Amino acid sequence: MPEALAVRSSTRHARASSGSSGDLLIELATHELVASVLREVRVAPEQLPELRDRLRAEVEAEPADWRLRLQQRGGRAGPDSELSQLLAIVRSADCHAYRMLQLAGADTGRLRKLLIERVRVRGHARVSRAIEPGARAPNGPVRMSASAGPAQPSPLRRGSATTRRPAPPSPRQSALRGSRAPSSQAPAQHAPVPSPSAAPERNPQLELDARSELQPKPRERGLPKELRSINPTTLPPMRGRERELSMLADALLRRSVRPPVLVGEHGSGRSLLAMHLATALARPLFHLDAPDYEDDETLTDDLELIAEAKGVVVFDNLDRVSGDAPPPLLPALARAWASGAPRILTILSHEGRARLESWMPGILDTLDVLMLPPLDGADVHQAVKLASGAILDQHGLELADDARLSELTRIADRFLTGLAMPGRALDLLDLACARTAREGRVAVSHDAWVEVTCERTGLPRQRIIGDGERDMLDLDLRLARQVVGHEHVLEILAALVRRNRAGFSSGRPIASVLLLGPSGVGKTEIAKALAGALYERDDALLRLDMSEYAEAHAVARVVGAPPGYVGHEQGGALTDPMVRNPHRVILLDEIEKSHRDVHQLLLQVFDEGRLTDGRGRTVDFRHAVVIMTSNLGADLMLGTPGGALDEADDEADDEQILSEARTHFPVELWNRIEAPLVLRPLTRAQMLAICRRLIASSSARLAHDRGIRYRVEDEAIEQLIDRAGVDPALGARPLRHLLGRQIESLIAEQILRGRVRAGNEAIVSLDDGRLVVEIGR
Known part of the structure; x- marks a missing residue:
């Protein structure tokens, strides 16, 4: 055992080379200036080597670069560098030298204040002696940041x-x-002051x-x-x-x-x-x-x-x-x-x-x-133009023929977040220049900042440069591939999006829509389809269950509590995801169940496209679609059990439903909703189409996991519809549950028995009123 301890001790000594922080402290203590300071806090320099050896034997060795770190923090050369390096040790509580001072009985807090005062006093004395009496120090070179001022006067x-x-x-x-001490200097004359412009x-x-x-x-x-x-x-x-x-x-x-x-x-x-x-x-x-x-x-x-x-x-x-x-x-x-x-x-x-x-x-x-309000319009373009030259000079680049700063400003303003304008545009230019210089080119092109924007936002290139705008012309048809029925709702949504893409946004969200209808008719499915069609990302849908915000204090959960209040570190459920990425579809489910104070928050979102969170940040909603859902007035559109009202009465019923919903919202909020839309109950034909889509989606998941596909014969699908029932109050949700219990469970049993294997296709048919599974090839 003693031999093992000796080996361990020698290993520690080998790793703790002469570059340790303890060795640096011992070396500094050989200077009289440092030694005198240490004695003022009752540390004897001669006891430091013993303390260093004691630490090496008792604790693990510190990283080998500690000496270099401390020298970089305190200065490796120059007058009084010893005091600065000792101050760096006192500010680094995780190094061995700091622990040596503690073992020696030093009051590290007092030592730190003493060193700060000594370094400043001696430094000011040197600077004062360096300037000749009666002469004003010259103005130094200026460094500045984008939209910021100089730092070296x-x-x-x-x-x-x-x-x-x-x-x-x-x-x-x-x-x-x-x-x-004050010098007898002649009064200095100010240079001529130029005008602010x-x-x-x-x-x-x-x-x-x-x-x-x-x-x-x-x-x-x-x-x-x-x-x-x-x-x-x-x-x-x-x-x-x-x-x-x-x-x-x-x-x-x-x-x-x-x-x-x-x-x-x-x-x-x-x-x-x-x-x-x-x-x-x-x-x-x-x-x-x-x-x-x-x-x-x-x-x-x-x-x-x-x-x-x-x-x-x-x-x-x-x-x-x-x-x-x-x-x-x-x-x-x-x-x-x-x-x-x-x-x-x-x-x-x-x-x-x-x-x-x-x-x-x-x-x-x-x-x-x-x-300080943000710059907008021509002032932003001019500010970017004035500051861009310094960025290009710093990188040693120039603008390519296809690179227009007005397009840079437009892209940064529309697709990026974080900094305010014009800093956001200048940041994009800086990143594009950095990439261009790294790739060895001499001119930054339009493609450079488009590429950076695509990476930062996750949006496709066609969306950034505008080539994908024509896809919006058939947006309603693309939505209809995922949503069954409700063609009038899809057409209005597509029209609102096309209007925004054409430039008629007016600083508001892309669309603010209220979907009214009974449960299970596809309100949430519309939001999912729109998120996929617009942003092509899995996280593009932000869903909030507004029944969780029924109390007045829930406002703090939506926008985040101010600093100093309980839960402020968690941020806002609505605002924090929007700060990270503002290109989203926001689904506010069951909006009528939230508190009136929560409704008031939406006024600024719908009117100005922004909202201030609990931390004082301005959150941008101009690139988001806000979809609210509600069951208000659903009882007015439900006819006898098992069927919907006559289509001839649909228009009149819609007015009654909208009138019923209007009474549950503040007038100022209702007036800001661009499109309150009514979704009618599903018909039997629509239920059949939904059932086939559910089966296709379930079969695709099974093929991905087990390499097995299945299909259901039409007679079996008809029976599923009969068993689920066409109830306007329930919609398609019973059909989804029934598919899981009767079709998926039946196929799962055959898979576990080994009768259906990878590469097979299972066929579900109706045999004497019973669902059976056959193996296809």
């Missing part, structure tokens, strides 16, 4: 962007900033992505994040946001303290709009990224520097702060909101706005919430 230094000498720092500020020449260095988020410049290892003001002359052009820009400038320059919050979807151009405030304000503008701040003190320090420079802050990417708990930076942000120093424009999505309200209930009442 000039570094802020105290007094560099103000028109007067700043006041001496307080003792607390001096302690925070170390050697960052000016379109500067495109800079090939601009880099775009389709997320509309600012990408921070990679900072030098070991240095704190440099605060940089936005250079107005390097901003990319903006289209269609002049009114919103003026509103934001007014909100920031007002005398009262009411911080503005810009709420818009990702991809809507919200960051670019905020960056263009540099052209409308006579103050320096600074961009701060929320994920860059892991504590309250760091953000407080930077906001104080900007306030001294009389600057304005664009606080972005608060949506990307992970977790439902309030982030540590929130107190510093709230203090700056309350004091108005500096003035801050916070950028949020609708979901981020809901999260902020859950973090700080009532805070939105003290903020000036400005909603």
Whole structure:
């Protein structure tokens, strides 16, 4: 046994090479700067080798690349890289070096705060010494994203962007900033401010992505994040946001303290709009990224520097702060909101706005919430045109002769989801360029973005490019191959779809239909057939049993509970599937059994083709068909048992049924239903046709599983109809059950007895009133 332990220990030592995190910690502790910090938290550097060996003997070896990971996180070179690497260890609780510090008795929380302060103070001191007194730091190159602004303006230094000498720092500020003492600089003059509508020449260095988020410049290892003001002359052009820009400038320059919050979807151009405030304000503008701040003190320090420079802050990417708990930076942000120093424009999505309200209930009442509407029409096309050049330059490509940006915009708007426009179109262009460059071509073609769209949506190519539109001309005939009877209903459905495909959608769903009729007449089958004909996917039908939403609180289950409420992580039963793929047929079964509050949700869907879920997301319904079913008024169309009413009275009966159904729905909802349709009870001839289709479908399933087919003689089918009965109140459902009990069970017995084998055809016939099975060849 001791020998086995010795072998295991030696194996661990072999795997834990000199590249382990423990070895890195021991090496860092040889530097006096790191050793002094460790001693402040009562860790003796000389005991670290013993702790490393103890861990190696007691626990499994860590991955061999831990040292490389920590060096990448903390910086492998540069001044004070040792402190940065030690900070990386303290932030990595799953490495051996972190456990060594715990075994040594270190307060890791205190050590982390101490390292953050030391790194920032020493870094600011170096940067201050690097800038000559009296000279303003030059504006750096700009990086931007699709519809977003630049991220690399000039570094802020105290007094560099103000028109007067700043006041001496307080003792607390001096302690925070170390050697960052104010310099005797001459007042800096602002560059001429172009008008908001000016379109500067495109800079090939601009880099775009389709997320509309600012990408921070990679900072030098070991240095704190440099605060940089936005250079107005390097901003990319903006289209269609002049009114919103003026509103934001007014909100920031007002005398009262009411911080503005810009709420818009990702991809809507919200960051670019905020960056263009540099052209409308006579103050320096600074961009701060929320994920860059892991504590309250760091953000407080930077906001104080900007306030001294009389600057304005664009606080972005608060949506990307992970977790439902309030982030540590929130107190510093709230203090700056309350004091108005500096003035801050916070950028949020609708979901981020809901999260902020859950973090700080009532805070939105003290903020000036400005909603950013999506671009549409000519503004979208122009925005895509202005930003596309930078994407093409980044990939080193050009547009092919058949590639038109207007077609790109149309495809992205109609078939893709996720980002708002124009970010969605630019994302599609970026993906098409990436694929084109990977395949070694020099020009991105129309086929490239069509191919990407097909893969992302699951739609056939003919649907994307419009070649399959002629298939809609015979849509009613295609539906009739799956649905028996109800020709008038299929014709109306086909007409509504053809109207939408021709371009008469008006921003509403493709169709909103109410199917009224007794049980078993084919209402659900129509929805299934339409989903298959339009989208050719197995998951294209989204079915909700509305009897499950009979209570008022069920609204939260339909659209999802807001953040902070029970069940918010589950999402909405209607909205979440639509966010993932909006190209669906939505079947709301037994709609009359749902609560009136649920009915109210449908008003916005039918009228505007969109719905806001519990997380604040706007869900698109423009590419969906909404089919509601109900049994309301079915008793009016049922005649004597075993038969339906006279066909001569059908039209009058339909009016009575519609009148009966109308009383169960709110007037505003009924007026938004495009086509309330009545399905008549099935006749005997239709029941015969349905029975034959059920038999064919059952035989195909059996052939797929066992290689056996069967057919049923006409006399046997007639007997099945007689036994099932033609009851208008039951429809075809009894026939389906009877087929399973009498036909499928009879054939199953013969298969299990070995009388019917793969390759055989079973024939069900009638012999003296009894169903029998014969083996065909």
